[in-house]
Amino acid sequence: MNELLKQNISKNATFSETELEEFCKHFKLKYFKKKEYLLKQGDVCRFEGFVLNGCFRIFTFDQKGNDNTLYFAAEDWWLMDNDSFMHQSPSHLNIQALEDSEVLMINRTDKLMLYEKLPVVEKLFRVMSQKALVAWQRRLIRNHCETAKERYQNFVSTYPDISSKITDKQMASYLGITHEFLSKIKKR
């Protein structure tokens, strides 16, 4: 039973020892090489992942072919396409390893079974989703009221570990600006 996963869960719900064990035993350790895809746009998402180490980028190609980064997932983050997982529809997202990484993965069947078997699992993901929702709302507001330079500086100071692992191009795609402009921001 993995200690990091255990701690992560405990932040959001109170599991008994047996519940924790029952929950964790469905996760299997998988390795991803740098640049390898955990999910590709068009595929159906049949799993959920929890990052033990390494880093992933979650992004999508829009109609115009630009790549938009939704977020980065390093150690202690969860990975999945909620939409595709829920409806078993083709995913709009790509999830790609930015470096060699280790992920604990649970498949969809097991997760659905756990929702049924352990009510506390419903609570766990309810709380996780509500917290994530708040974070997305805040990010949208910040995109409206802060300049690109402010957003860049905030990101670097909030996530120094992630900032050091990603290229400027990926950073720009996360901030919603061109990489040329990011280069000009950094110069000053």
Added chain:
Amino acid sequence: MNELLKQNISKNATFSETELEEFCKHFKLKYFKKKEYLLKQGDVCRFEGFVLNGCFRIFTFDQKGNDNTLYFAAEDWWLMDNDSFMHQSPSHLNIQALEDSEVLMINRTDKLMLYEKLPVVEKLFRVMSQKALVAWQRRLIRNHCETAKERYQNFVSTYPDISSKITDKQMASYLGITHEFLSKIKKR
């Protein structure tokens, strides 16, 4: 027991008749006059609301004093500040009636009790939150890859009912542009 609430719940979870009744009986009908606040920035959110009719605007004042609209909630939408409700911390959000409105409201104590008593309530809000999460992710992407004009047109065609109830100033604040620029967009 309100029919609209019942239908809304049934979209996201399967309640038995008794569960539905137990759940719904904690909601009380409240009336809000045009311009009245259901929640003010700085207050603690101790309730959750479900709009029966009318319309609300959920917005926040940023550091620079600009008002940013997160979303509008008309008939069949839920209303609350997840962050403030969860942590009982002062809210960053304002929720104001744009017209005379009716809302079914449940207080925090009852809602927390229902989470304990009826496991299906956990599921309901877990599913609702996950769907909302997907919607916020999509909105952020669209803000990056669409122009203000495109976002305006998409909003009007997706939510014609809401569009007709709000002022251009409120629309601009939702789109993340100035109302002067919205006026220029509409002119063309």
Added chain:
DNA sequence: AAAAAAAGTTGAACTAGTTCAACTCTCCGG
């Protein structure tokens, strides 16, 4: 270690969106 590919830099010209100020229109409160 060489070649190829990708990432980053820089400048010039451009455009989407802002700011400010002046004006008009609408609608609601006394």
Added chain:
DNA sequence: CCGGAGAGTTGAACTAGTTCAACTTTTTTT
């Protein structure tokens, strides 16, 4: 029904961010 406040419009000057193209640097592949 009048007065005032807020909503909407318009123009001119501005700025944040884009686009394109040429170039350098770094990383990856062989």
